[in-house]
Amino acid sequence: MDKDSQAVVEQLNCALAESGLSQAAFATALGTSASRFSTYRSGRTKPTAQFFLRARRIGHALHAAREYRIMTAPATAAAIREANDEDWAWRMLLQGRDHLRLLLRRHDGSEAAWEAAPGTTGQAGFDTLLAVLTAREFEAAGENPPEWSSVEALADPWIPQHPFLERDEIIEQTPAYLAAVNIFVPARDLVTA
Template identity: 80%
Template structure:
């Protein structure tokens, strides 16, 4: 292997270590397969310069977020997946979204931790809602949303149960950016203190 290829594999290996993720989770974060990442790390296949730079940038942001106990998209998806009930899953979703808001306000590149594509929450509605809320926050901050947030509408409407509102009221009070994805959640239920 030539010196440049060795340097690329060293950069990718360092990025994987710095990310704190497994190879499979880091591959997901970078929107590639674990087997493809493995071929890049071994030098059998040469990644683009853009891929190597993105891997390093995202890994560094994930590391910093972990050090400061700030939720990332992968961490938020994991927290939702591991939630003991739907109420806790909603809390984790909104806490993650609030952490993203903080990162976007910093304007120092730390929002790259949310460019990392998350694994599944094991619930299509939460997967789509996480993508929608992330895209909405990036757009609101004047930043281009990460590619992983470009999702198709759900095939069937998702209207989570509500303790006070009926379905018609929920639909009426849902923000357009969610309704377009066939997700119906009252705007006030997305607000946090």
Template identity: 80%
Template sequence: MDKDTQAVIDLLNHALTESELSQAAFAHALGTSASRFSTYRSGKTKPTAQFVVRAGRLAHALHQASEYRIMTAPATAMAVREASDEDWAWRMLIQGRDHLRLLLSRRDGSEAAWEAAPGTTGQAGFDALLAVLTAHEFEAADEEPPEWSLIAALPEPWVPDHPFLDYDEIIGQTPAYLAQANIFVPARDLVTA
């Protein structure tokens, strides 16, 4: 194996270790498959220079977020998926969004941790809401949203049950950026204390 290929393998192995994710989770975060990432790590296939640089940058940001004890998109999706009930799932989603806001305000590059594509929450509505909230927060901070967060509108309206608002009130109180994605959640439910 030539020295340059070995250097690429070493960089990818270091990125994987620094990310603190499994190979499959890190590959998904990078937008590739675990099998493809494995071929990069073995030297059988050569990744682009952009991919190697992105892997290093993303791994470093994920590591920083972990040190700050800040949720990332993959951690948020996992917390929602593992929530014991829907109320807790909402709390985890909003906490993740608030952590993203914190990282975006730091302006130290750690917000790149949210470029990592999350796995599924187990519910299409929550998956879409996580994506739309992420894109909205990046845009509000004048930053380019991660590619994974730029989604098409849901094919059917998602209107989660509300404890005291009726359907028309939910629709009327939904921010436009959510309504455009066919997601209907009152703005007040997105506010944290």
């Protein structure tokens, strides 16, 4: 293997280590398969310059987010998936969204941690909601949303149970950007203190 290829392999290994993720999870975060990422790490296949730079940037940002104790998209999806009940899943979703807001305000590159594509939450509604809220936060900050946050509308309406609102009231109080993806949640349920 030539010196440049060896340097690329070393940098990819460093990015993986910095990310704190497994090889499979980091590959998902980068938008590729674990097997493809393995070929990059072995030097059998050369990644594009864009992929290489994204891996370094995201690996570094995931490391910084861990040091700040800030949730990332993969961590938020995992917290939702592991939640014992739906109330806790909502808390994790909103906490992750609020952490993204903090990173976007820093303007130090750490927001790249949210470019890392998450694994599934285990529920299509939460997967889509996480993507839509992420895109909305990036757009509000004047940044381009990560590729993974561009999603199709759900095939069937998702209207989570509400403790005191009826179905029609939930639909009526849902912001248009959520209704556009077939998710119905009152705007006030997305507000945090």
